[in-house]
């Protein structure tokens with residue numbers, strides 16, 4: 001797991017309860033076990049870490065240290081179970097295209113397990129993949 005030495009905000013607390021993370025694009029569901037969180041990039045227990053642990057192809061150019069905006073996702077359900085974005089996350093998120101009210105950076109979004117979560121990868125990324133760029 002990478003750490004950005006310039007981050008001012010404290011890391012969000014890891015999930016306390018088990019929950020299910022669904023990737024809306026594919027319909028895949030992943031069980032998140034707070035006692036067996038993946039050691040992937042991003043904050044401990046982040047959506048990015050969970051997706052990477054299940055071999056989901058999601059951009060994360062900076063390695064999950066809040067220095068890009070390529071891990072942009074939409075949290076379609078269960079977004080309230082994660083602490084709201086910090087000012088630093090909001091600042092990075094401003095660089096991502098096609099933002100909406102549910103936009104988050106996957107490496108910083110850490111649900112607490114109080115409800116199941118549904119996320120979606122932005123459409124333009126899927127277009128890039130399908131067009132072979």
Ligand code: FES
Pocket residue numbers: 059060061062063064065066067068069070071092105106107108
């Ligand atoms: S991977 Fe760079 S901000 Fe999330």
